[in-house]
Amino acid sequence: MNQIKQLLPKIDPFSLRVRLTLGVAAVSAFGLGSLSIYTSWKMQQLLINSHKNNIRQIATRLPQDIELYNELMPSSNGVQKVIDSLTNENIFLWIKGLDNKIAANSSNLNKLSPTTASELIYSTEMSMKPQVQKVGERYFVLCGGALPLKGKVVGKLFVVQDVTREQTMFLVIVQSLGIGSILTIILISLAIAIYIKRSLQPLRQLSQMTEVISIADLGQAQLYLENAPSEVRELAQTFNMMLSRLSQSWEQERQFVSNVSHELRTPLTIVHGYLQSVLRRQNNLTEIQREALTTAAAEAERTIRLLQDLLDLARADSGYLHFRLEPCVINDLVTEIVAMAKSYSDRSITIDSGSQPIEVKADYNRLKQVLLNLIDNAVKYSEPHTCVTVKLYQQADAAIIQVSDQGYGIPLQHQARIFERFYRVDEARTSSTGGCGLGLSIVKTLVEGMAGNVTVRSRLGEGSTFTITLPALTTTK
Ligand code: ADP
Numbered sequence: 001m002n003q004i005k006q007l008l009p010k011i012d013p014f015s016l017r018v019r020l021t022l023g024v025a026a027v028s029a030f031g032l033g034s035l036s037i038y039t040s041w042k043m044q045q046l047l048i049n050s051h052k053n054n055i056r057q058i059a060t061r062l063p064q065d066i067e068l069y070n071e072l073m074p075s076s077n078g079v080q081k082v083i084d085s086l087t088n089e090n091i092f093l094w095i096k097g098l099d100n101k102i103a104a105n106s107s108n109l110n111k112l113s114p115t116t117a118s119e120l121i122y123s124t125e126m127s128m129k130p131q132v133q134k135v136g137e138r139y140f141v142l143c144g145g146a147l148p149l150k151g152k153v154v155g156k157l158f159v160v161q162d163v164t165r166e167q168t169m170f171l172v173i174v175q176s177l178g179i180g181s182i183l184t185i186i187l188i189s190l191a192i193a194i195y196i197k198r199s200l201q202p203l204r205q206l207s208q209m210t211e212v213i214s215i216a217d218l219g220q221a222q223l224y225l226e227n228a229p230s231e232v233r234e235l236a237q238t239f240n241m242m243l244s245r246l247s248q249s250w251e252q253e254r255q256f257v258s259n260v261s262h263e264l265r266t267p268l269t270i271v272h273g274y275l276q277s278v279l280r281r282q283n284n285l286t287e288i289q290r291e292a293l294t295t296a297a298a299e300a301e302r303t304i305r306l307l308q309d310l311l312d313l314a315r316a317d318s319g320y321l322h323f324r325l326e327p328c329v330i331n332d333l334v335t336e337i338v339a340m341a342k343s344y345s346d347r348s349i350t351i352d353s354g355s356q357p358i359e360v361k362a363d364y365n366r367l368k369q370v371l372l373n374l375i376d377n378a379v380k381y382s383e384p385h386t387c388v389t390v391k392l393y394q395q396a397d398a399a400i401i402q403v404s405d406q407g408y409g410i411p412l413q414h415q416a417r418i419f420e421r422f423y424r425v426d427e428a429r430t431s432s433t434g435g436c437g438l439g440l441s442i443v444k445t446l447v448e449g450m451a452g453n454v455t456v457r458s459r460l461g462e463g464s465t466f467t468i469t470l471p472a473l474t475t476t477k
Helices: 002-007 016-072 078-086 107-111 114-126 164-211 230-281 287-318 330-344 364-380 427-433 439-449
Strands: 091-097 102-105 131-135 138-149 152-162 326-329 349-353 359-362 388-395 398-404 453-459 463-471
Touching: 016 078, 016 091, 016 131, 016 138, 016 152, 016 164, 078 091, 078 102, 091 107, 102 107, 114 131, 114 138, 114 152, 138 164, 164 230, 230 287, 287 439, 326 330, 326 364, 330 349, 330 359, 330 364, 330 388, 330 398, 359 364, 359 463, 364 388, 364 398, 364 439, 364 463, 439 453, 439 463
Parallel strands: 349 388
Antiparallel strands: 091 102, 091 152, 131 138, 138 152, 326 359, 388 398, 398 463, 453 463
């Protein structure tokens, strides 16, 4: 059952393809069905009418013939002779008197089985209108009416014609028509399903092309469809115009962020420098003044870092973030960074590395920035008494640096998003730590710019581990 499900293509009942196919199939089924029913009805009518004329002729001739016969040679069996002359093996005839008893009948009626004969007699009593009736295995056209003789109604005349052969042929034709219609509807539906699938292919192509457009290739992205219907080509053109407008506004936004960051950073760096020198040189400051200047300097420094991050990201987006890649031994770099981090905070940060030096090709300063960001986060998002570990090892041709903490951890649903710009997990907690959600997106941009990648593994309440993988210069087995 499962295998059949897998083999069958997935059918979406709400798709345009299924809806159009069902619609066209329903219309053709209705059209063909109506045509078949009408044709069958019309054929049946033709069959009845042709026999009705025959029977009517007999009904008009019979009284005339009886009168003629009686004039020529009056005898008791004159009526019988007339009846027999007007009937043949397929036409049965009988006359009922006013007392409703059979006064005369064609001799072939006696040759019929008694049940068939009595059923025929009974059926003609029921309806005087010509109709086809199945009696036993045979079909008959039945017709009855008054019998006038010399202008006086002397009884009733009944004529029945055996139409088994014609009716059987008619039924075979109706059956073939029905089967033919069903097969035609199935074939039409299949052909239409294939045709609609092909017609909608350009739309699917369009959606696939649009799906892979990322912010990085927004400027160059162009949708082009060959042999597509004009409506879809128009849609593609509209998409292209929208993409170019999007790309322009994205470029303007990037330019704006880059300009603003650049313009603000320089004066703020000067302000920070002045604040630092005032704090260093002036010994006659009151405690309150010193505190105010220290806060101002710290805020200025934080804003400079934020502006620098924004500038880096804007440059990375426009492809202007340059890396000076050179061989460097990461053991030394990690030792230097950990010493620097320790001097800023009084946390215990341990290094777990082998004696083997690991060499990578990286931008020394950018890698320093990455590790500082990760260690800074590890310190920020864990309790002061817990330890932060930086682990270093090599696996085949990959150099791996892991920064682990025993902190609050990151809920699973947020883990995929923490590398996005301005994304912060828990605003209530993170607002006190003083970041703005750019640190990890800088880390990702820088690591990927050095042909590496960064991942996170974290458990709520147990801690997080950020893993950086960079291509190593030497390979181990
Ligand atoms: P922020 O400036 O807020 O630290 P980041 O981009 O560095 O911005 O981090 C994004 C978010 O990811 C943080 O707000 C924090 O919620 C979460 N996060 C980052 N590192 C850790 C960590 N080591 N432990 C727990 N949460 C973390």
